[in-house]
Each structure stands twice: as structure tokens, then as C-alpha cells.
Amino acid sequence: MTTDTIRVEVIETSSLGDRSYLATDGESAVVVDPQRDVDRVLALAGRLGVEITHVVETHIHNDYVSGGLELSRLTGADYGVAADDDVPFRRTPLSDGDTVEISGGMRLRVVATPGHTFHHLSYVLEGTGGAEGVFTGGSLLFGTTGRTDLLGKEHAEKLAHHQHASALRLADVLPDGASIWPTHGFGSFCTAAPAATDDSTLGQEKQTNPALRLAAEEFVTEALAGLDAYPAYYVHMGVANLAGPEPVDLRFPGHADPDELRRRLEKGEWVVDLRHRTAYVRSHLAGTVSLGLDGPMPTWLGWMIDWGAPLTLLGESPDQVARAQRELVRIGIDRIEAAASGSPEDLAADPGQVRGLDSADFADLAAILSDGTEDPARQREVVLDVRLNNEWNTSHIAGAVHIPLPEVARRIDEVPPGRVWVHCGSGYRAAAAASLLDGAGRDVVLVDDFFANAAPSGVPMAEV
CATH class of the missing domain: 3.40.250.10 (Rhodanese-like domain)
Structure with missing residues (x-):
């Protein structure tokens, strides 16, 4: 999105169903909810020729490891986090009503929007002409809201009431033409329901979003009824983000030759085939698991694997392995034991290992x-x-x-x-x-x- 003075760029992470944002006036920039692999953000800022002066989080994320702390370290940007979140690293504590001055013509107005988490914040982006839109994180999404059970089922109902009240508050403080820029809602399990559109305004949400159309009790009942299971790895994300994530290490894993691959498979370790399933059907190494990069590989692998279990990646090329490694560090799987690339026939220690499906x-x-x-x-x-x-x-x-x-x-x-x-x-x-x-x-x-x-x-x- 571009206005006369402000430009908002979307940084998509489709495999996790999330978005990060960079907003700039052409000189200074603020980044909202960055993913862990911040080189994408730095590259975008470089292409735009802007300086990242501020980084803010809407909440302590439960579905991915944040890159906010590392991005602030690398750029010297001010790092804004909810004041009520107890974290051990340096940050600027933000509370309801605060204003973050990005530049002379661009600022963020902090609005407390509890619901997805207790300390959730939204950020109204204001230019010289007033409110342009709002970064809503896991609060008001496209046609839905963020789920309210990630902090424990015992909090789900209370947070659902907060979620409804927060949505109404945003509706009260923003004009109908204000853009909605959520972090979740594009396939993430952090949402109460899938997004029905790819962009929206507050006025559109008033027509379609249950949080703005239903009375509180009806909304809470509907929101809680729609909740299903969420990925097991979520339990590790909030802990990592509260502690302060380590920088990403994307050095290529050690190479596994055919004999090592056979040993790992015989030990029952996770050896993941990253090719499309049609290629897997034609031929694969017996005992490998099909999780192609064409789908949400990190979500399903992170859900199925025992946390910390040895993991080996197989791709058609080293580039495919590198792409998978980048996907996995976003959910805190930093250690890949080994990797190899090539056809199953090339990677087999014995022809009998190759089979079809x-x-x-x-x-x-x-x-x-x-x-x-x-x-x-x-x-x-x-x-x-x-x-x-x-x-x-x-x-x-x-x-x-x-x-x-x-x-x-x-x-x-x-x-x-x-x-x-x-x-x-x-x-x-x-x-x-x-x-x-x-x-x-x-x-x-x-x-x-x-x-x-x-x-x-x-x-x-x-x-x-």
C-alpha cells in the first residue's frame, strides 16, 4: 500500500500463514512483527533506500520465533515491546496511549488490544493526514480474530471476551477507510478461522467480521466452538521469544553420503524428503517422510517431530535444502544433523532402498x-x-x-x-x-x- 507520504510493504511468510510489515515515509522505517530470518527485511530496506529506526512487536508470538530483537541489534533500531511483558533484554516498554515517533510525518499510536494474548498491542499508523491503518497482529484479522486458547484453555473464554472488546475499541478509534494489517490469518493456526480475503479495511470488517457483528456472548460462544488443535511446537515459541532468540545460523548442514543416510534411516531417525509428492510417489528412499516445500512443511514437521530429535533433509538440490533450513529456523529448529541432495537413486547405498508408492x-x-x-x-x-x-x-x-x-x-x-x-x-x-x-x-x-x-x-x- 502507498499513500502520498507513507508506503507499507508486506513481507509474506506463506508457509506459516503470517505477514510482517515495513512502513516508511521514504527515509525512516518501522518494522512490525518480523520473522526470524531478518535478512529479508534488511534487503527490502536496502532496495527502498530507507533506514530502519524502529521495530515493534504486537505480542509475544506463539507460532514463530521473532526476529525483532536481532533486527534491532543489527540496525540499532529502537525495539518496542509491551511494557507488561517481562523480558530480560533491552527494549522500549510500550503501553496503551503511547506514541512512537518514527519521523516528522509518521508515527505509531499504541492501542491495547488484549485477546490473542493478555498484553497484546495494536499500532495505528498515522501520517500528516491522520490514521492510515492499523497493525493488528493477532487481534482483528480479515473476517476473523486471533484464537484465544494459546496461553492455556483455562484462559480461552476470558481472552475471547477481551478479543471482542478490543475489536470494538479499534472500530471506535479508527475511520472506516483505515486499512487493517494483521500478522496472522493467512493459514496460521493462530487464527480462529481462515481469512476470507487478502486485504481489508475497517469498514469492510464491520460488514463481515463476527467480532464486530455479534454481541459479546454470541461471539465468545462461536469463537470457542471453532477452536481445533494447534501445532505442538507452539509450546516452545513463546518461551524462546520471552528469553530473547539467538541469531539465526544458516550455514549449510554437514553432508550425508549414502552410507550415512542408510544408517540414519535404520536407526529410525527423521529423514525428510523435500520434493513434491508426485516425485516422491515415483521413487524415494524407504523410511523417508514426504514433506514437500510446496506446502507448509515447517508447520507439519514441527507438529509431528519430537522436539530436538535428529533431523536430516533430502532435496533435489542444495538450494532446496537451504530453503527448508530457512523455513525451519523460523520455528526454532536450528540444528539439522545432516543433508543431501540428488535423486533417490543417487542417494541410495543399495538399490533395494529405492521404492515407489x-x-x-x-x-x-x-x-x-x-x-x-x-x-x-x-x-x-x-x-x-x-x-x-x-x-x-x-x-x-x-x-x-x-x-x-x-x-x-x-x-x-x-x-x-x-x-x-x-x-x-x-x-x-x-x-x-x-x-x-x-x-x-x-x-x-x-x-x-x-x-x-x-x-x-x-x-x-x-x-x-
């Missing part, structure tokens, strides 16, 4: 399920749904077994005997689950298709 679509599954052939020797067909609880509760296949992806690794023994047709909402999570089942020696078929195609393809659906 059966794949199908929902039309294929429908044909199998409708085949009434009675043959005692025929293996049982098992449908495994690895979507999350809210997705399952909305709609699912009749007779399917439900194990959410984050639980598959520890619950493989619960999958009934037979050939397993594993699906999710689009194929990405199903590929991860299918690779885990394949590594456990199960006969598995990856249903690489959108769940919306299941019923139209003739797959029998359960009544919900």
Missing part, C-alpha cells in the same frame, strides 16, 4: 468401495482420513478411520489390517501420512486429490 484419486477409491466382489482371499480396503477434527466433524467418508496427521506416527498400530487408502484435504498431508505408513511396512495408497471431489466421485459419505 501407489497413488490414486477419489474416483479410483469410489470404484474400489463400490466393488461388491466377495472373495475371502481379497485384502481389506481401509480408508484413513488424516485431516484435523473440525474437518472430520464437518464431513467424512462413511466407514473411514480418523487419525489426524500429527498423531499418525504414534498411532500406526491403530490402523486396521489391509490396504490403506490415505487422504486429507488436498493430498499434501496424505503424502506425509502415506510415507509414514509405507515406512512401517504397510500396503498404502496415497489419495492425491481434493476432498471436495470425494462425494461427486461417488465415494459414500457419512451422515454428520
